[in-house]
Amino acid sequence: MPASADFDAAELQTIIAAHQSLEGPLLPLLHAIQDNFGHIPTGAHAPICEALNITRAELHGVISFYHDFREAPAGRHVLKICRAEACQSVGGSELAEGLLSKLGLDWHGTTPNGAVTIEPVYCLGLCACAPAAMVDDRVVGRVDAARLDTLLAEAGA
Amino acid sequence: MKIYVPMDSAAKALGAEDVVNALRAAAPEAEIIRTGTRGMIWLEPLVEVDIDGVRHGFGMAEPHDAAAILDGTSAKALGPVEELDWMKRQTRLTFARVGVIDPLSLDDYESHGGLKGLRVALDLSAQQIVDEVKTSGLRGRGGAGFPTGIKWQTVHDAEAPQKYIVCNADEGDSGTFADRMVMEGDPFTLIEGMAIAGLGVGATKGYVYLRSEYPDAIAVMTRAVELARAAGVLGNDVLCSGRAFDMEIRKGAGAYVCGEETSLLNSLEGKRGVVRAKPPLPALEGFLGRPTVVNNVISLATVPVIFEKGGKHYADFGLGRSRGTVTLQIAGNVARGGLFETAFGISLGEVVNDLGGGTASGRPVKAVQVGGPLGAYMPVSKFDTPLGYEEFDQAGGLIGHAGLTVFDDRTDMLGMARFAMEFCAVESCGKCTPCRIGAVRGVETLDRIAEGDAAALPLLTDLCETMTDGSLCALGGFTPFPVMSAVTHFPDDFARQKEAAE
Numbered sequence: 248m249p250a251s252a253d254f255d256a257a258e259l260q261t262i263i264a265a266h267q268s269l270e271g272p273l274l275p276l277l278h279a280i281q282d283n284f285g286h287i288p289t290g291a292h293a294p295i296c297e298a299l300n301i302t303r304a305e306l307h308g309v310i311s312f313y314h315d316f317r318e319a320p321a322g323r324h325v326l327k328i329c330r331a332e333a334c335q336s337v338g339g340s341e342l343a344e345g346l347l348s349k350l351g352l353d354w355h356g357t358t359p360n361g362a363v364t365i366e367p368v369y370c371l372g373l374c375a376c377a378p379a380a381m382v383d384d385r386v387v388g389r390v391d392a393a394r395l396d397t398l399l400a401e402a403g404a
Numbered sequence: 405m406k407i408y409v410p411m412d413s414a415a416k417a418l419g420a421e422d423v424v425n426a427l428r429a430a431a432p433e434a435e436i437i438r439t440g441t442r443g444m445i446w447l448e449p450l451v452e453v454d455i456d457g458v459r460h461g462f463g464m465a466e467p468h469d470a471a472a473i474l475d476g477t478s479a480k481a482l483g484p485v486e487e488l489d490w491m492k493r494q495t496r497l498t499f500a501r502v503g504v505i506d507p508l509s510l511d512d513y514e515s516h517g518g519l520k521g522l523r524v525a526l527d528l529s530a531q532q533i534v535d536e537v538k539t540s541g542l543r544g545r546g547g548a549g550f551p552t553g554i555k556w557q558t559v560h561d562a563e564a565p566q567k568y569i570v571c572n573a574d575e576g577d578s579g580t581f582a583d584r585m586v587m588e589g590d591p592f593t594l595i596e597g598m599a600i601a602g603l604g605v606g607a608t609k610g611y612v613y614l615r616s617e618y619p620d621a622i623a624v625m626t627r628a629v630e631l632a633r634a635a636g637v638l639g640n641d642v643l644c645s646g647r648a649f650d651m652e653i654r655k656g657a658g659a660y661v662c663g664e665e666t667s668l669l670n671s672l673e674g675k676r677g678v679v680r681a682k683p684p685l686p687a688l689e690g691f692l693g694r695p696t697v698v699n700n701v702i703s704l705a706t707v708p709v710i711f712e713k714g715g716k717h718y719a720d721f722g723l724g725r726s727r728g729t730v731t732l733q734i735a736g737n738v739a740r741g742g743l744f745e746t747a748f749g750i751s752l753g754e755v756v757n758d759l760g761g762g763t764a765s766g767r768p769v770k771a772v773q774v775g776g777p778l779g780a781y782m783p784v785s786k787f788d789t790p791l792g793y794e795e796f797d798q799a800g801g802l803i804g805h806a807g808l809t810v811f812d813d814r815t816d817m818l819g820m821a822r823f824a825m826e827f828c829a830v831e832s833c834g835k836c837t838p839c840r841i842g843a844v845r846g847v848e849t850l851d852r853i854a855e856g857d858a859a860a861l862p863l864l865t866d867l868c869e870t871m872t873d874g875s876l877c878a879l880g881g882f883t884p885f886p887v888m889s890a891v892t893h894f895p896d897d898f899a900r901q902k903e904a905a906e
Contacts, residue, residue: 269652270609270673270691270692271654271672271673271674271691271692272674273674273675274654274655274656274657274671274672274674275654275655277657278616278655278657299674305675308676309674309675309676312659312676312677312678312833313657313658313659313677314657314658314659315616315656315657315658316657327617329578331578331579331777331827332578332579332736332773332777332809332820332823333578333579333735333736333809334578335820335823336736336737336809336810336811336812336815337736337737337764337765368617368658369576369578369660369777369827369831370575370576370577370578370580370617371413371617371618372413372414372575372580372581372583372584372617372618372621373413373414373417373581374578374579374580374581374733374735374736374741374807374809375414375445375446375581375733375734375735375738375741375742375743376414376417376418376445376446376448376741377735377736379417381617384619384620385416386413386414386416386417386619386620387417388414388417388418389417389418
């Protein structure tokens with residue numbers, strides 16, 4: 248399979264052109280690529296390096312450093328569950344462990360039907376209404392097992 | 405009829421959007437104004453109804469309460485919001501407008517004192533601006549507590565063709581949400597503060613490095629910058645002064661260590677968020693090697709009120725060398741969680757028991773972690789410690805960004821210490837050995853202690869000393885705070901495990 252099969256090369260060039268003149272363009276560029284294609288396709292590496300005059304090693308270093316960037320697409324929805332201290336103080340760990348074992352997944356796993364990927368997150372700033380979770384960009388506070396079930400059902404898991 | 409409902413993400417997380425929809429359906433003619441949150445998170449969604457010019461609150465509103473709220477018969481009525489004990493006891497300087505105004509209305513902002521500080525600053529020389537900040541005694545609210553005026557002076561004195569203002573909005577510490585609240589509830593105050601900083605040090609360009617975990621804050625800040633630019637607050641001619649300042653919102657990518665200023669600068673430049681050795685200071689060689697002010701959101705958002713009311717006015721609040729107000733974030737297992745802005749000097753116990761009302765679970769408090777994941781676990785015996793930079797230092801802790809996370813008596817402190825090491829291992833940038841390797845060894849050593857290996861405890865102490873002394877930044881350097889404070893104050897949790905194993 249050609250590397251360019253999972254993205255539109257012309258669209259990639261448009262995105263690159265829109266970001267190239269920024270000071271420190273790489274992170275905004277990678278975010279834009281991921282927003283468009285759902286991940287950073289391997290085939291996009293060479294055009295990015297060419298445009299920004301960086302090596303493939305440098306690019307790989309950046310992509311792999313940050314938790315946000317994906318080298319493969321996630322499920323249709325991403326459920327992030329906070330693992331940080333404030334959520335732990337009100338049972339967040341037990342809640343997350345319960346969910347993962349019920350789904351038979353580990354962190355970063357995706358449900359077999361491809362609907363939901365479960366990701367850990369370290370703080371959503373909802374520490375006074377913990378435990379907290381986020382489905383795509385929608386925040387949810389005071390989450391309990393029943394609420395998680397509802398969120399998963401809504402996401403089609 | 406005017407109704408106010410917060411659009412702060414904590415209110416949204418507790419169902420504010422459903423409440424708004426129910427209110428719209430029940431009263432299509434009412435004007436519903438979205439605001440930030442007042443900070444009483446336990447009451448969210450907090451609906452406020454304007455009755456004869458006074459805003460009356462209805463706490464923990466649910467969609468089915470809409471009709472009763474509108475006809476004034478709701479049992480959830482709290483009376484005038486400004487008269488509530490939580491509000492009356494505060495000194496709101498940085499957060500004066502948060503929860504009050506429509507965050508994206510520049511008119512609302514100006515009619516509540518906004519842009520006054522910037523107008524004052526435009527009539528001052530750069531040196532006078534820096535001096536006013538020094539007079540205020542403002543210290544970096546991100547955690548380090550470095551005097552803001554001194555940092556600005558260094559950048560002011562540096563000569564370079566381009567200087568920058570970088571706002572550190574990578575609020576990754578658990579138990580903290582003040583940055584998020586101000587960005588979602590009063591974004592123009594941050595913009596104004598950055599513009600004043602630009603005038604003071606001679607920088608014409610600013611960046612807000614905002615964490616990707618805050619999509620609502622990113623949306624509000626991005627829109628606010630567009631509005632400010634369209635209104636001439638930002639751009640080549642700030643408020644028709646002929647002076648230039650503009651700024652961009654940049655999204656982080658989920659790396660906790662990027663809250664460290666040098667790693668943030670690398671990330672902003674498009675590199676791995678690896679910590680830089682200091683010197684050179686970012687004030688001299690920061691973003692793209694240029695002199696750069698890197699300040700926390702709260703520090704910069706406090707600048708406008710300092711210029712509006714005077715540095716002296718701000719400095720009149722506080723305790724010892726901690727001047728002005730501290731924005732306490734009360735979080736975790738607590739009955740009344742939220743944000744409380746007050747003068748430095750309030751005791752830890754008063755915050756947890758009096759303001760916070762003890763634990764949410766109703767069980768005794770066991771520990772309070774102050775200052776985020778790198779802060780010490782304070783036992784109840786230290787509850788008389790006053791909130792101040794030096795006072796907390798003497799008590800073996802740090803106030804950091806002033807987040808307090810409360811834990812009840814069921815908490816396993818060995819587990820919390822292990823989590824601190826695990827978190828450090830996950831988030832270490834990898835540049836220095838004590839942090840990169842030390843955190844992994846820390847997890848292993850704590851597992852040995854949990855299995856009853858008595859010889860492992862001195863090893864942990866030794867490891868923590870190495871991490872404290874040898875790490876490049878606060879991630880590796882401060883992870884021993886939660887670990888060793890747990891060991892010191894809760895020895896039973898580390899010994900009990902041993903007995904269980906035997």
